[in-house]
Amino acid sequence: SSTMAPVIMGAPGQPALGEELTNSFCRTEPDIAKRFARVTFLSDNRQDIAGLMTPTLILQSTDDLIAPVCVGEYLHAALPASTYCLVDNVGHCPHMSAPGACSVAMDSFLLPWVGADASR
Template identity: 45%
Template structure:
């Protein structure tokens, strides 16, 4: 199947410079709807659903291919090739941040800049590294998901979303989680929470922005500081926003941080 149909690629906007948006675990491209209008006048937007999410082609899901982040990295590169993209700006949320980073390492030509929203190179605390979770907590999370994925999704959404912003977007996030095939969701969760891409950070070849919330249970501030300290040419912005989905809960603050970064001239070395 054509990669653009497989990943339900949508193209919006009037500009020449391309922004490629990649959603996080449990979401699809609809997660960007609260910030996309900030960019459509001056940029061309490319939005996608990772295979298994949204309106992607579920029949294309291959458990072997997607047993690591590499399968999703390959999809990003294929989408860029199909659209003949080069020097685009990648905007990722949560686990997709490392997917974009890995794609830029493999193919430095496709992205000029990377924007990370709530990124984490490793979700488990190891040694001096603070990832936000210990191994026992992650194992318990997987057990609960195995027993009743839908109940898990309903219960965790308020903690991931900014609950102070009201219930509507929390319900939206919960519904998004629950719309995913539980078998695919559980495998993607394992790929996400067991990944460790710390060693890849120094290899990122382009300028990047880390957008960190002031209070985020999934990616605490220490994680953003670690990425900033270990990634060449990285800028760290800490929002007043809280939660793990500021592009949904605090779209104006998030969009302004992205716009400032995107408008900065690229440093030619």
């Protein structure tokens, strides 16, 4: 955990975030973590999204070791109702290391459903 979490987190200027992710990994029961890792890294769910018309926001970091930009681009091409937002960020957790950019993207994506009142 202490080796992989900082690599996954990225955020070179925010070492506390790597520590936070390490602590989160260490709190997870080992059997559950093992099953989660197996499903996450060995599953191929590309067929599951075929024909999906649900509006979807794809937040993609510009530099992500786990999911490179081509993954976000693939999803955007495969999901006709998707909105693709490339966040200038290093790491796989932009919601933690670039929360402002993520918040702006989410607000913009949700605006058609919540209306102008959400911007107040």
